[in-house]
Amino acid sequence: MDEQLFNEFNPVVSKQWKQLIQYELKGADYNETLVWQSPEGIGVKPFYHADEAAQPLAATATKPGFFIGQDIFVQDVEKSANRAAGLLQRGAEAIHFTIADATVNAEALVSQLPAATLVYFYLRFTSIDFVKKLNAIAQAKGYTFYVLQDPVGYLAKEGNWAQGGDNFEVLTKTIEACPDISCVSIDGALYQNAGANMVQHLAYMLAHANEYFNRIAIHKKSLVFQVAVGGNYFFEIAKLRALRVLYSALAKEYSLPTDCHIIARPTRRNKTLYDYNVNMLRTSTECMAAVLGGANTVINLPYDALYHKSNEFGERIARNQLLILKHESYFDKVANPADGAYYIEELTNQLAEKALALFKEIEAAGGFVAKLMDGTIQRKIHESAEKEQLLFNEGKEVLIGTNKYPNKADRMSHDLELYPFVKAKPRKTLITPVIEKRLAEKVEQERLDAEIQPAAQ
Template sequence: MSEKLFNEFEPVSSKQWKQQIQYELKGADYNETLVWESPEGIKVKPFYHIDEFKQGPAVAGKAAEFSICQNIYVHDTEKSAGRAISTLKRGAESLRFTIENESTDVKALLSKVPNDTPVYFYLPFLSIDFVKSLDVIAKERNAQFYVQLDPVGQLAKEGNWHTNLEIDIEALNTIAIACSNIHFLSVDGSLYQNAGANIVQQIAYTLAHANEYFNRVATVNKPIVLQVAVGTNYFFEIAKLRAMRTLFNLIAAEYDHNFDCHIIATPTKRNKTLYDYNVNMLRTTTECMSAILGGANSVANLAYDAIYHKDNEFGDRIARNQLLVLKHESYFDKVNNPSDGAYYIEELTQQLAEKALALFKDIEANGGLITQLMEGTIQRKIQESATKEQELFDSGKEVLLGTNKYPNKNDKMSHDLELYPFVKANPRKTLVAPIIEKRLAEKMELERLDQEKVTE
């Protein structure tokens, strides 16, 4: 039956499709009317066809297996331990603890967490003894620990090392030798996205960031964690993660590093809004979908109110339930390599990979990421990209519903702010200019908040 059905129709080439489209345009220019260019310089066509691939699209994706990760900021160990158990019972499959205090009792924190639950530890400090203690606990529990140590990310985000380049890298080398039961290296690529870098820059900077560790840490015998923020450009973001994984493996092979990277993805903060905040749930849903289809190993969703509310049960539950719906009702984890063979995504993946690799090579030819951070080149390039995007938002060409299009003038937020949702001025002496995360809607929201005060 299927053979008769498909033999019934003659194949149609891409040339025939284009001729028909040109005819339907009634004289309008095909390229000017239907082809648009992304901020990354990629020309997006109205259709893609298999005969445009010399050998057919490559099958290089991975299964859409992902864990639902819950972020937990550890302030009170007992309360955080209780919250961990509660979220696991309600659908979380992995945990990420942010620990700022070296005296935190990790054994008490994990006392009721099942040993087979993957656990991430985000540490904004660099302590050899603390990481060694985590390694001991991981061995005792036969547990999977991802300790997110990232001195280069500290330099990029804060403008200073933990101590200095030599001491920080020496600490990583000590940990690499002493700790065999944990994953200890992480690259914070989310910083570049949240600060306004375009997708090619995000991929290239993340890879150059990882390459600094390949060059400076003698023993990297565990997978490196890539922390990635996912934006709202649905298909481009799928292709971003696919291109990033492909290029990471290409670069890692040069160092005989035979481990695939481990990607933990979270929705971007850049397009999240204070007003009409429920729209944030729609944004994070598509961003989580892109992360899953792009091959993220773990997805930590962002609560709809995360930019202005402290962590709360309702926001966490909604964020977690979004992922539960995608996994258990939409079956996003049931299809192997779901984006493979989609001509559009394959073409985007290839072009993003080619452009990112070219930029990566340029960074390495000019001294590497750390050198370019010291010179201010990376910061300047990100700022240029962020400014272009900001101009599109300010002019209304880039739309955030409820903010710069169809705003609800009756929406009041001045009395609902538990957190300050804007860039904070923090004058201090830094070694390099820090890369600053900034949301697109900040200026407009500040104006609306000021107007609220006037009308009260």
């Protein structure tokens, strides 16, 4: 029946569509009027057609479904263990522990978790013995553990190597001693949150990964990428797909497994202090893009994360957004839902090609760490961030409730539990750190000052 239905219509080629559009423009230039340029230099056309489409990207294949993740910062082990168990009963499917102290009792921390639970350990220290303990627990009880260690990411974020050294030798010994768990991750979210465009984001993550491939003996476990997802919906779907394509090509050169493991989170860069409920709308589309782009685990950002400490209500809403996508919108039922969409396939190809070209430039110039050391990476991210900031300041980059349709009566100074702006941390550093900064910070600081000054008088 489908064949009969479609056979009733004559095929229309892209040239015919373009001629019709050109006629309707009544002399206006097609490219200037309808083709817009993204910050990555990609021209977005008004339509995409099968006769111009590239071949589908088989390397993006993923399994249906995603895990709903939940962050826990470990201070008190008993409380964190109880909280993790409770979160699993309320919809979470993966736990992401952030641990700052090697003395934490790892066995007690996971003691209440079912063996099938997916657990991430983001370590803010380097310790072979601690990872050995995790490996032993995983062996004994059948847990799936990912240990997120990233010395290069620590250098980029803090400006210094962790514990006074580059830690590549320690990381190699850790991998050799712990064959049952993945021990290396790439904190790519840092670059996006600092203002890198998508081509930079992809190229820097790839070069970051290649630094490990060149310096340490990576075993056959999947490398983990932590990725931030912004508000440009279709581009973000394509970005995650392009990451898999690029990583597959790179890993193949080292005879490593060509699949990677992606943890995706909404970006903090476009989140706002005022009109904070709009953040829920932003994170909804960002989580959708993460799922459709093929993320393995999605960890949502609570709408009030900028100014409130961790709280049950904010986290429950964030978790429910993902539960709705999974159970009410059936986002876990289809594998590779974006395959065959000409627009997304084209974006994926262009982002991958541009990122690969930038990656090759970095490698030809000495590699990612070398470019961090000489400040090139920081400078390029800063330039990209400044361009985006200018667009925001001019109202061309819109954040609803902040630089467009703001609620002038909104007051926030009474509700701040956290400092929502970049904190100055004067210290001696080896390199200039990559600084994460939100677009709305200057506007929000001015509004807060205006609130506080009348009260002080």
